[in-house]
Amino acid sequence: MRSAIVLGAGMVGVGTALHLQQRGWSVVLVDRGEPGRETSHGNAGIIQGEAVEPYAMPRDGATLLAIATGRSNDVHYEARALHRHLGPLLRYWWHSAPARHAAASRAYATLIAQAVPEHAALIEAAGATDLVRQGGFRVLHRTPQDMERAAAEAERLRARYGVRAQVLSPAALAAAEPALKQTGAGAIQWQDAWSVRDPGGLVAAYAALFRQRGGTVRRGEAVSLGPTARGWGIRTADGPVEAEAAVVALGPWAPDLLRRFGYRIPMLRKRGYHRHWRGPRTLALPLLDAANGYVMAPMAQGLRITTGAELASPEAAESPVQLARAEAAARDLVDLGVPGEHAPWSGTRPCMPDMLPVIGAAPRHPGLWLHFGHGHQGFTLGPATGRLLAETMSGEVPFVPAAPFRPGRR
Numbered sequence: 001m002r003s004a005i006v007l008g009a010g011m012v013g014v015g016t017a018l019h020l021q022q023r024g025w026s027v028v029l030v031d032r033g034e035p036g037r038e039t040s041h042g043n044a045g046i047i048q049g050e051a052v053e054p055y056a057m058p059r060d061g062a063t064l065l066a067i068a069t070g071r072s073n074d075v076h077y078e079a080r081a082l083h084r085h086l087g088p089l090l091r092y093w094w095h096s097a098p099a100r101h102a103a104a105s106r107a108y109a110t111l112i113a114q115a116v117p118e119h120a121a122l123i124e125a126a127g128a129t130d131l132v133r134q135g136g137f138r139v140l141h142r143t144p145q146d147m148e149r150a151a152a153e154a155e156r157l158r159a160r161y162g163v164r165a166q167v168l169s170p171a172a173l174a175a176a177e178p179a180l181k182q183t184g185a186g187a188i189q190w191q192d193a194w195s196v197r198d199p200g201g202l203v204a205a206y207a208a209l210f211r212q213r214g215g216t217v218r219r220g221e222a223v224s225l226g227p228t229a230r231g232w233g234i235r236t237a238d239g240p241v242e243a244e245a246a247v248v249a250l251g252p253w254a255p256d257l258l259r260r261f262g263y264r265i266p267m268l269r270k271r272g273y274h275r276h277w278r279g280p281r282t283l284a285l286p287l288l289d290a291a292n293g294y295v296m297a298p299m300a301q302g303l304r305i306t307t308g309a310e311l312a313s314p315e316a317a318e319s320p321v322q323l324a325r326a327e328a329a330a331r332d333l334v335d336l337g338v339p340g341e342h343a344p345w346s347g348t349r350p351c352m353p354d355m356l357p358v359i360g361a362a363p364r365h366p367g368l369w370l371h372f373g374h375g376h377q378g379f380t381l382g383p384a385t386g387r388l389l390a391e392t393m394s395g396e397v398p399f400v401p402a403a404p405f406r407p408g409r410r
């Protein structure tokens with residue numbers, strides 16, 4: 001029987017472990033904490049079946065000026081940390097040129113098309129249907145001009161990729177979401193998405209399914225991973241584990257481990273924050289307030305407000321300015337009630353400059369496999385890219401072309 005250590009038990013690592021197991025591998029899933037307690041817990045919980053085009057870096061003067069002058073709440077940066085991001089940022093800029101972004105989108109769309117079906121199979125098998133809502137999520141627009149642009153964009157994505165969206169008038173939005181105090185110029189409802197009321201809970205349910213099917217979950221530190229006579233070994237709380245293959249699925253922490261093996265990974269770390277609010281009413285589906293760059297997602301813990309991207313150095317102190325602005329804007333829309341926590345949560349989106357996840361064999365280490373860099377959509381993509389990697393490792397014909405995601409691409 002073939003054997004693998006999967007390092008990192010977020011949505012990406014757990015998705016990989018399940019797909020390797022389905023192909024007959026003996027798998028040990030190793031994490032320093034419990035499954036699904038980091039980035040895969042703190043996100044907005046949207047399984048984004050509509051996200052066929054990855055987020056490009058804005059290149060138009062007006063948007064860049066709004067970011068530079070702090071007028072946009074989508075992106076915030078810490079000026080002192082900018083030099084730390086300069087290399088990946090310049091590459092992100094280069095890859096965001098229209099023709100390159102179009103090529104990245106063609107590859108990305110093949111994965112996104114598999115995201116909901118792959119989750120659906122696992123949700124069913126894990127008995128986790130109570131955590132999941134179908135019906136999509138909504139994007140609120142505040143002015144008729146913004147609404148018109150958004151409807152045109154939705155039509156473009158429908159024509160090119162078959163993504164389904166419904167345009168909701170302010171009255172239709174009010175009927176769908178009675179908790180809203182105002183409904184602006186209406187909303188776009190992306191119908192192909194699903195959403196989850198406890199993202200970390202869904203990862204934990206998938207990890208429980210992995211255990212139930214005979215998989216092993218262990219506590220261990222990534223730094224103890226190293227080559228052995230048999231392949232790869234790691235120390236865990238229950239003793240050493242060896243396997244012929246090891247998969248690095250450490251999300252935003254992957255570059256730290258891989259530096260020890262001589263790989264410099266140009267990851268762009270986009271920090272995000274969340275806090276829950278407990279008011280008298282909640283929303284039926286997640287709502288993105290486009291003008292203010294945040295999402296309100298109804299969760300088991302309350303209404304979770306999540307922010308856009310902050311470019312900060314990994315060790316920088318938290319500066320939740322975007323969250324404060326988001327909460328102020330959200331108060332115009334719903335009665336937020338009281339905060340669920342005093343201090344906000346923060347985590348990091350592991351973004352690659354070419355906007356595509358890294359999936360495949362490490363260039364210089366036989367038996368070492370890389371699986372990270374899912375950026376804004378890792379919660380969506382973990383099971384689909386887990387399948388792609390497991391198929392590649394098993395020598396099967398992959399269900400979507402794997403070449404665009406290979407490690408070492410330029």
Ligand SMILES: Cc1cc2nc3c(=O)[nH]c(=O)nc-3n(C[C@H](O)[C@H](O)[C@H](O)COP(=O)(O)OP(=O)(O)OC[C@H]3O[C@@H](n4cnc5c(N)ncnc54)[C@H](O)[C@@H]3O)c2cc1C
Nearest residue numbers: 010011012032039040043044046222251272377378379380
């Ligand atoms: C605010 C916000 C909102 C988001 N909203 C969405 C959304 O709605 N939909 C969506 O698809 N995506 C969303 N994302 C992105 C998504 O959350 C990430 O892409 C995804 O969670 C990455 O998953 P992962 O498994 O790669 O990483 P993680 O979930 O971070 O898992 C990595 C694991 O590695 C472990 N680890 C780290 N270091 C070590 C070590 N040294 N030793 C052992 N173990 C270690 C950690 O404990 C962790 O369990 C959002 C992100 C943020 C920040």
